[in-house]
Amino acid sequence: xxxxxxxxxxxxxxxxxxxxxxxxxxxxxxxxxxxxLLEDDMAVTDVAEPFExxxxxxxxxxxxxxxxxxxxxxxxxxxxxxxxxxxxLRDVSVWMxxxxxFEPVNLDAFERFLESELPDESQT
Amino acid sequence: xxxxxxxxxxxxxxxxxxxxxxxxxxxxxxxxxxxxLLEDDMAVTDVAEPFExxxxxxxxxxxxxxxxxxxxxxxxxxxxxxxxxxxxLRDVSVWMxxxxxFEPVNLDAFERFLESELPDESQT
DNA sequence: AACATGCTTAACCGAATGGTTGACTGTTAC
DNA sequence: GTAACAGTCAACCATTCGGTTAAGCATGTT
Numbered sequence: 001x002x003x004x005x006x007x008x009x010x011x012x013x014x015x016x017x018x019x020x021x022x023x024x025x026x027x028x029x030x031x032x033x034x035x036x037l038l039e040d041d042m043a044v045t046d047v048a049e050p051f052e053x054x055x056x057x058x059x060x061x062x063x064x065x066x067x068x069x070x071x072x073x074x075x076x077x078x079x080x081x082x083x084x085x086x087x088x089l090r091d092v093s094v095w096m097x098x099x100x101x102f103e104p105v106n107l108d109a110f111e112r113f114l115e116s117e118l119p120d121e122s123q124t
Numbered sequence: 125x126x127x128x129x130x131x132x133x134x135x136x137x138x139x140x141x142x143x144x145x146x147x148x149x150x151x152x153x154x155x156x157x158x159x160x161l162l163e164d165d166m167a168v169t170d171v172a173e174p175f176e177x178x179x180x181x182x183x184x185x186x187x188x189x190x191x192x193x194x195x196x197x198x199x200x201x202x203x204x205x206x207x208x209x210x211x212x213l214r215d216v217s218v219w220m221x222x223x224x225x226f227e228p229v230n231l232d233a234f235e236r237f238l239e240s241e242l243p244d245e246s247q248t
Numbered sequence: 249a250a251c252a253t254g255c256t257t258a259a260c261c262g263a264a265t266g267g268t269t270g271a272c273t274g275t276t277a278c
Numbered sequence: 279g280t281a282a283c284a285g286t287c288a289a290c291c292a293t294t295c296g297g298t299t300a301a302g303c304a305t306g307t308t
Contacts, residue, residue, distance in 0.1 A: 019150055026146035027296085031219070044255060057297055059256060064295095078254050078305040089220050095155070096213050096220075151266085169284060181267055183286060188265095202275040202284050 017069065021092050024068035029053070030061050037071060037084040044073075044080050141193070145216050148192035153177070154185050161195060161208040168197075168204050 024030055033047055048058035062082060065071045069088035074081050148154055157171055172182035186206060189195045193212035198205050 018155070019152055022146055022150035026143055026150050028143060029296090031142070045253090053296090054298065055255070056257085056299080060296075063256090075255095075304095080255065093217075093220060096217060147265095153266090167284080168286095177266095178268065179285070180269085180287085184266075187286090199274095199285095204285065 018091055018095060020064075020068040021070065021088055024064050024070055025092075027061070027064075029058075030065055033058075033061060033065065033082075034070060034084060037082055041081050041083045044082060047082055142215055142219060144188075144192040145194065145212055148188050148194055149216075151185070151188075153182075154189055157182075157185060157189065157206075158194060158208060161206055165205050165207045168206060171206060 025034075029051065032051075036042060036047060036050075044059060044062060045055065047062065048055045051058060062071065062073065066073060070085055072083050072085050074083065149158075153175065156175075160166060160171060160174075168183060168186060169179065171186065172179045175182060186195065186197065190197060194209055196207050196209050198207065
């Protein structure tokens with residue numbers, strides 16, 4: 001196999017992180033979770049509430065988001081709080097920006113994305 | 125299952141496209157292919173050359189990039205040319221930009237990414 | 249102590265992913 | 279026409295993924 005990584009694993013680490021981040025973002029449930037956390041930090045149970053899916057499944061999704069660095073979790077008492085870590089998107093952003101000049105940030109379009117992906121607002 | 129999509133499938137279509145794009149970007153081989161195509165259009169065989177992987181495998185990767193809209197393919201004679209379509213990243217960019225202000229485009233960092241992910245340059 | 253809450257882990261399942269090889273279809277060259 | 283080239287398709291395989299249920303572990307509450 002070609003060594004796509006080089007530099008004795010350093011680049012590989014960066015590449016793996018990019019893999020993890022993109023893969024984490026490739027699931028609509030996980031993007032919805034991120035959109036929810038954009039509004040406020042949340043406990044695991046509250047994150048799970050709007051989804052018709054077991055708590056264990058959400059717990060797995062949160063683990064994937066954690067390993068991708070997209071969120072952090074902090075246990076206070078028996079509640080584990082989830083916090084968005086938007087910095088993890090910087091590498092992704094850097095990688096993407098090389099592929100062209102995108103139109104200046106379109107907040108309207110983003111609002112539509114957010115609304116469409118927030119599961120508890122889409123059934124009204 | 126919660127209807128995460130709404131609006132009679134329109135949003136679902138957008139969501140699916142976002143899924144497809146992120147998923148396509150989640151594989152290092154495919155990102156390397158995109159980086160190669162950033163330099164120039166290439167025939168399928170030439171895309172496959174630096175990878176130690178069958179032509180059929182590369183053909184599949186290219187199909188995935190096609191369906192994600194990240195590349196286009198045009199057959200001229202018996203050779204199929206692959207062309208980068210950076211516009212497909214716009215939706216992804218819009219989605220991402222909502223999560224925070226990233227530092228202004230860091231071209232140096234991007235160059236490093238590119239070099240690290242070009243498979244035929246990493247073994248020198 | 250006993251119980252309820254918050255969350256993770258383990259075992260399992262079906263479907264999707266990423267790769268292989270081999271046969272096949274077009275297209276060009278001789 | 280025949281041979282070589284460019285690429286896809288089909289069948290297969292191992293692994294991963296996204297979900298389930300059930301059990302288990304901490305932490306609070308009474």
